[in-house]
Amino acid sequence: MKVGRKKRRNKGDMCVICNKYPVRNKGNGIWGKTCIYCHRKPYLLFRKTFCEECGFIPKYTCQLDVHHIDGNRLNNNVNNLKTLCANCHRLISYEQSLERAAA
Ligand SMILES: [Zn+2]
Numbered sequence: 371m372k373v374g375r376k377k378r379r380n381k382g383d384m385c386v387i388c389n390k391y392p393v394r395n396k397g398n399g400i401w402g403k404t405c406i407y408c409h410r411k412p413y414l415l416f417r418k419t420f421c422e423e424c425g426f427i428p429k430y431t432c433q434l435d436v437h438h439i440d441g442n443r444l445n446n447n448v449n450n451l452k453t454l455c456a457n458c459h460r461l462i463s464y465e466q467s468l469e470r471a472a473a
């Protein structure tokens with residue numbers, strides 16, 4: 371018996387983070403919202419549209435990073451995340467490395 375019917379493609383959700391690729395509809399949580407490229411960066415879901423340090427509003431969201439306040443990239447608690455522009459992020463990371471070196 372032939373199954374000639376084409377499965378209808380669910381043309382719908384795009385990745386909520388990059389809006390470039392379709393979501394990977396597998397599993398729950400982050401998987402239902404992001405593409406295969408963004409699921410490893412769940413903290414990007416909490417990225418704001420401006421730098422929380424200097425107030426910079428970028429042309430593209432790729433100019434903004436999400437900084438982990440405690441330095442633990444696996445701690446994606448909202449309270450541990452801060453949206454920073456590339457400039458502020460570099461500065462804060464640099465200052466943290468100085469503090470670590472001094473400690
Ligand atoms: Zn994506």
Ligand SMILES: [Zn+2]
Binds near residue numbers: 425454456
């Ligand atoms: Zn900034």
